[in-house]
Amino acid sequence: DIQLTQSPSTLSASVGDTVTITCRASQSVSTWLAWYQQKLGKAPRLLIYKASNLQTGVPSRFSGSGSGTEFTLTIGSLQPDDFATYYCQQYNSYSLTFGQGTKVEIK
Amino acid sequence: QVQLVQSETEVKKPGASVKISCRASGYAFSTFGFNWVRQAPGQGLEWMAWISLYNGNTNYAQKFQGRITLSTDTSTATAYMEMTRLNSDDTAVYYCARDQGGAFGEFSDHWGQGTLVTVSS
Numbered sequence: 001d002i003q004l005t006q007s008p009s010t011l012s013a014s015v016g017d018t019v020t021i022t023c024r025a026s027q028s029v030s031t032w033l034a035w036y037q038q039k040l041g042k043a044p045r046l047l048i049y050k051a052s053n054l055q056t057g058v059p060s061r062f063s064g065s066g067s068g069t070e071f072t073l074t075i076g077s078l079q080p081d082d083f084a085t086y087y088c089q090q091y092n093s094y095s096l097t098f099g100q101g102t103k104v105e106i107k
Numbered sequence: 108q109v110q111l112v113q114s115e116t117e118v119k120k121p122g123a124s125v126k127i128s129c130r131a132s133g134y135a136f137s138t139f140g141f142n143w144v145r146q147a148p149g150q151g152l153e154w155m156a157w158i159s160l161y162n163g164n165t166n167y168a169q170k171f172q173g174r175i176t177l178s179t180d181t182s183t184a185t186a187y188m189e190m191t192r193l194n195s196d197d198t199a200v201y202y203c204a205r206d207q208g209g210a211f212g213e214f215s216d217h218w219g220q221g222t223l224v225t226v227s228s
Binding site for chain 1: 142144151152153154157166168169202204207208211212213214215216218219220221
């Protein structure tokens with residue numbers, strides 16, 4: 001299976017900050033990568049698909065980039081609603097895998 | 108609007124089986140497949156399996172091969188995931204999610220609310 005490693009595991013930031021989360025794959029996944037946001041006790045929400053495509057209804061402060069084995073999710077001007085856990089997920093292989101998650105906390 | 112409504116909380120004894128349902132509405136059911144994903148308490152997301160509504164094809168994560176079965180009922184727009192031989196490590200919230208892929212699972216754009224399965228003697 002393709003392993004995804006996210007960094008950092010936890011990120012402390014303030015409202016208005018720009019934050020970046022990295023997702024590294026154990027082998028190339030081309031651009032077959034998605035990002036999700038999950039709040040405590042809720043189902044995940046799709047933010048980004050195919051590495052950089054913004055899902056309908058997701059604020060434009062969210063952006064994704066990368067290809068191959070290294071990807072980033074950037075949140076520009078962090079809002080109170082953005083404090084959550086973020087997961088990357090690859091779909092390059094039949095066996096889908098998620099990263100371990102990055103928790104974005106209030107500093 | 109797209110909605111996925113899952114069945115209620117389950118409490119099972121070790122060795123038992125559980126079958127979770129996921130009723131879809133707001134779109135053409137046969138157009139999209141489903142992923143099943145679980146989340147143990149305090150842990151991350153774990154992909155379990157995918158089913159195609161186009162041809163019934165399935166893919167299972169290796170660790171669940173032989174222990175879970177996916178199915179669908181187009182007459183009721185419902186997807187099902189059945190897991191056998193439950194143990195305490197299977198205690199988790201189980202999610203169904205609408206998949207955007209075609210030939211195999213890709214990413215999930217809509218999710219059910221989750222079903223908590225607790226396995227305890």
